[in-house]
Amino acid sequence: MAIHIDPLERKWIIMIAAIVLLTWVLIIYYAAVQNVHPPSNVEVIDSSRLHLASGVGGGEFMEDNLGVHRDPDGLLVVTMVAARYGFYPQHIEVPVNTPVRFRIASFDVLHGIMIPFSNMNTMVVPGYIAEVNTSFTKLGDFPLICDEYCGLGHAYMYGMIKIVPKDEFKLIAGVN
Ligand SMILES: [Cu+2]
Numbered sequence: 001m002a003i004h005i006d007p008l009e010r011k012w013i014i015m016i017a018a019i020v021l022l023t024w025v026l027i028i029y030y031a032a033v034q035n036v037h038p039p040s041n042v043e044v045i046d047s048s049r050l051h052l053a054s055g056v057g058g059g060e061f062m063e064d065n066l067g068v069h070r071d072p073d074g075l076l077v078v079t080m081v082a083a084r085y086g087f088y089p090q091h092i093e094v095p096v097n098t099p100v101r102f103r104i105a106s107f108d109v110l111h112g113i114m115i116p117f118s119n120m121n122t123m124v125v126p127g128y129i130a131e132v133n134t135s136f137t138k139l140g141d142f143p144l145i146c147d148e149y150c151g152l153g154h155a156y157m158y159g160m161i162k163i164v165p166k167d168e169f170k171l172i173a174g175v176n
Pocket residue numbers: 083084085110111112146147148149150154157
């Protein structure tokens with residue numbers, strides 16, 4: 001004996017199933033084709049001691065250590081602080097098509113950082129270091145946008161990243 005399903009109910013079952021399926025297809029598409037993944041780094045830091053040389057992190061996020069530099073393996077690393085209401089340093093410059101590692105810590109509350117036309121988008125949770133490995137494929141100036149509501153100045157919280165050709169890129173201490 002077949003179970004009776006009301007025609008209207010059947011329509012809704014099909015619609016909901018289609019929406020669930022579409023959502024799965026989109027998640028898999030963006031993961032596979034656009035390389036969009038949830039950031040997976042878990043590393044704690046004391047957000048109230050970011051400016052100090054001692055403690056967890058050993059001064060990594062002190063003012064003098066912010067900006068673009070190379071780690072001992074030659075990888076470009078961008079060390080940044082997100083704080084109400086800005087990203088520090090406010091301007092950074094990195095070369096196109098080059099692996100770049102972002103390490104970002106919040107000074108105060110929850111922030112986000114998002115760069116249009118790239119897969120860079122992460123939350124910056126106080127107490128944790130947000131780490132993203134990416135490379136940029138488009139040349140030009142792009143804004144760094146805070147995409148987590150962080151207070152009254154949230155709409156004014158932004159920075160700038162300049163993606164330059166590889167042969168024009170120079171590491172300048174204290175400027176990048
Ligand atoms: Cu913010």
